[in-house]
Every structure is written in structure tokens, then in C-alpha cells.
Amino acid sequence: MEKLHFSLVSPERELFSGEVDQVDAPGSEGDFGVLAGHAPFMTTLKEGRVHVHLADGMRVFDVQGGFADVTPNGLTILAEHAVEIV
Amino acid sequence: MASLKDLRNRIASVTATQKITKAMQMVAAAKLRRARESAENARPYAARMAAVIANLAAGVSGDGAPKLLTGTGAQTKELVVVATADRGLSGGFNSSIIRAAREHVAAAVADGKQVSVLTVGRKARDQLRRLYGDRFVGSIEAGIPGLGKAQEVADAIMARFDAGDVDVVTLYFNRFASVVSQVPTMRQLIPAQVAGAAPTIDLKGSSYEYEPDEAGILATLLPRNITTQILSALLENQAGFFAAQMAAMDNATRNAGEMIAALTLIKNRTRQAQITKELNEIISGAEAL
Numbered sequence: 228m229e230k231l232h233f234s235l236v237s238p239e240r241e242l243f244s245g246e247v248d249q250v251d252a253p254g255s256e257g258d259f260g261v262l263a264g265h266a267p268f269m270t271t272l273k274e275g276r277v278h279v280h281l282a283d284g285m286r287v288f289d290v291q292g293g294f295a296d297v298t299p300n301g302l303t304i305l306a307e308h309a310v311e312i313v
Numbered sequence: 314m315a316s317l318k319d320l321r322n323r324i325a326s327v328t329a330t331q332k333i334t335k336a337m338q339m340v341a342a343a344k345l346r347r348a349r350e351s352a353e354n355a356r357p358y359a360a361r362m363a364a365v366i367a368n369l370a371a372g373v374s375g376d377g378a379p380k381l382l383t384g385t386g387a388q389t390k391e392l393v394v395v396a397t398a399d400r401g402l403s404g405g406f407n408s409s410i411i412r413a414a415r416e417h418v419a420a421a422v423a424d425g426k427q428v429s430v431l432t433v434g435r436k437a438r439d440q441l442r443r444l445y446g447d448r449f450v451g452s453i454e455a456g457i458p459g460l461g462k463a464q465e466v467a468d469a470i471m472a473r474f475d476a477g478d479v480d481v482v483t484l485y486f487n488r489f490a491s492v493v494s495q496v497p498t499m500r501q502l503i504p505a506q507v508a509g510a511a512p513t514i515d516l517k518g519s520s521y522e523y524e525p526d527e528a529g530i531l532a533t534l535l536p537r538n539i540t541t542q543i544l545s546a547l548l549e550n551q552a553g554f555f556a557a558q559m560a561a562m563d564n565a566t567r568n569a570g571e572m573i574a575a576l577t578l579i580k581n582r583t584r585q586a587q588i589t590k591e592l593n594e595i596i597s598g599a600e601a602l
Contacts, residue, residue, distance in 0.1 A: 234357075234361075236358045236361060237358065238355055238358050238359075238460055238540075238541060238544055239351065239354060239355060239358075239460070240351075240354035240355070240357075241354065241357045241358075254524055255524065255525065256524045256525060266522060267521045267522065268521065268524070269365075269369075269521060269522070269523050269524070269530060270523070270524035270530075271524070271525070271529070271530055271533055294365075294530065294533075294534065296361075296365050303361055303365075305361055305362060305365070307460075307537070
């Protein structure tokens with residue numbers, strides 16, 4: 228499966244950066260999922276959970292505000308607040 | 314010549330001072346490590362934000378463009394934000410920022426601009442409040458740098474911008490170049506500085522989709538960008554402050570050491586001179602008998 232480059236950064240630090248299978252995020256106009264090769268796209272985020280699908284499991288982050296930017300280089304989420312849910 | 318007792322007292326007092334400066338140096342070194350880490354951790358976010366805005370700004374132009382990006386059309390009213398630390402004992406750290414800002418203000422005033430000054434940090438407030446009188450519009454304590462503090466500063470700026478009191482906003486702080494070098498730096502907050510030659514991302518034929526729309530995203534992004542820029546400036550300032558304090562205290566400790574060595578030498582000479590004198594008196598007393 229083709230991998231998507233994903234990074235999640237908050238103003239304080241970078242929480243995640245790496246190759247993933249899929250990311251689901253809460254867009255302000257509806258939740259969306261991003262796979263590798265997604266069309267360029269940008270949206271603001273509402274409060275919610277970001278699910279990161281990895282080859283060997285899933286990581287979940289709670290995010291508040293911010294936005295997502297999908298480019299051919301991958302997906303970047305800039306969140307105002309983000310914490311990983313263990 | 315100082316008596317032996319005076320010399321002993323002075324040595325004791327310098328030794329006590331040296332203990333304090335040594336302790337301050339070690340505290341600053343420990344705090345520097347943490348401050349530096351948070352300054353470095355904040356960089357990816359600021360860099361991504363700048364890239365995204367540069368990308369968006371390329372697509373938005375004309376009348377619909379937000380004022381935060383393009384400016385109000387005038388350049389006459391400028392707000393200079395001067396960010397220093399709350400405390401001193403850090404060599405030239407605070408005064409180098411203040412000097413750079415004062416030069417900028419003087420140049421802007423000479424250009425006929427209406428300049429107002431907002432300070433962050435007690436040192437900037439103390440030095441600039443009296444100097445600028447009516448130009449001085451407010452101050453915020455630096456406290457602990459963080460998102461909350463950056464937001465507070467951004468809110469103070471935005472309130473003035475929204476009220477139409479300012480056209481241009483610049484921020485002065487020390488960039489943390491390395492432990493031995495902090496560079497007074499000017500950053501323009503409004504209108505937003507778009508990184509000049511930002512590499513536009515190759516979209517491979519497809520075009521960007523925006524949700525909600527371009528203007529909507531920019532409208533939420535630009536105020537947040539100001540907060541981010543301020544946060545990064547505050548964090549750099551904090552790291553720079555501890556580095557400067559560490560260097561200043563290291564110097565002070567070394568100077569105290571030199572002073573103790575010099576005083577000890579004088580003390581020993583004085584003591585020997587006194588012993589010689591007493592021996593002379595005893596011997597000549599014995600000869601007289």
C-alpha cells in the first residue's frame with residue numbers, strides 16, 4: 228500500500244511525523260479521510276479526534292482548532308492544541 | 314593602607330558575592346536547556362504556518378484580500394512592540410533590544426509617522442515608559458512564555474489594529490542564534506510578511522480545494538499567525554535571556570575569583586610586613602638591654 232507522509236504539529240512541538248496508511252480528521256465542514264495521492268486540499272478543523280492508521284495499529288490524537296493542508300507531499304495538520312490519547 | 318581586618322572582611326564579602334553569581338549561573342544554565350528545547354520545538358509549527366500562508370497569499374490579491382495580509386493601504390501609523398525579559402543581570406541582553414527599537418522609532422518619527430510603543434517585559438517598560446510619554450500605549454509582563462501569553466500580546470495588538478489605530482506593526486526581540494550570540498531582530502507582524510521566495514508546491518496539474526473558502530481560511534489563519542510569530546519571539550527571547558544571564562554570571566564569578574586572589578596577596582603581604590615589624594621591635598628591644 229502506498230504511504231502517506233503525515234505530520235501533526237502544535238505550537239509547542241511536533242507530535243507526529245512519518246509515513247502512514249490513512250488519516251481521519253474532523254474538518255469544519257465534515258470529517259474526512261486522507262490516503263496517499265489525495266487531491267490538494269485545505270480546510271480548517273473543528274474540535275475532535277484525529278485517527279492515524281499505521282501499518283501496525285492506530286494512534287489517536289485529540290485536537291482543538293487548527294487546519295489541515297494536503298499537498299502532493301503529504302498531509303500536515305497544524306493544531307492549536309493537540310494531545311495523544313493513549 | 315587597609316588594615317588586616319579590613320582586608321579579611323573584604324575577602325569574605327567578595328567570596329559571598331561569588332557564591333551567589335555561581336549559583337545564578339548554574340540556575341540559568343539549567344533553565345537555558347529547557348528554554349532552548351521549547352524554542353526549537355516551536356519552530357516546525359511556525360515554519361509550516363509561514364509556508365501555508367505564503368501559498369495562500371499567492372492566490373489571493375486585489376480588493377478582497379484581508380487587511381492583515383495587505384495592510385490598510387496607509388503606512389502612517391506604526392506600532393512598535395518591544396519584547397525584553399522581566400529581569401536584568403544578563404549583560405547587554407535587554408539594552409541591545411531596546412537600543413535597536415529606539416533607533417527604529419527615531420527613524421520612523423523622523424519620517425513623519427505616528428509611532429506608538431507597546432512593551433512586553435518589565436525591563437522594556439521601565440526604560441521606555443518615561444522616554445516615550447504619550448507614545449507609550451501599554452505594557453505586558455513577559456512572565457512565562459507560552460501560548461496564553463502570546464495570545465494576550467496578540468489580542469492587545471489586534472484591538473488597536475481593529476480600532477484603526479495602527480497600520481503597521483513591528484516586533485523587536487532577540488533571536489537566539491547560539492548560546493553566545495543573541496541578535497536583536499525586527500519582525501513585521503502586520504501586514505504579514507510573506508516569505509519572499511517561498512517555493513510554491515507543485516500540485517501536479519490539480520488545483521487546491523478549500524473548505525470553507527480561501528478567504529475564510531485566511532481570515533482564521535492570519536490572526537493565528539500573529540500569535541504564532543509572537544510565541545516564537547517570546548520563546549527565542551527566553552532562551553536568549555538565560556544564555557546571556559549564564560554568560561554574564563560566568564564573567565562575574567571569574568572576576569570575583571580574580572579579586573579574591575588579588576586581595577589575598579595584599580593580605581599576606583600586609584601580614585608579613587606586620588610580623589617583620591614586630592620582630593624588629595623585639596630584636597631592637599633586646600639589643601637595647
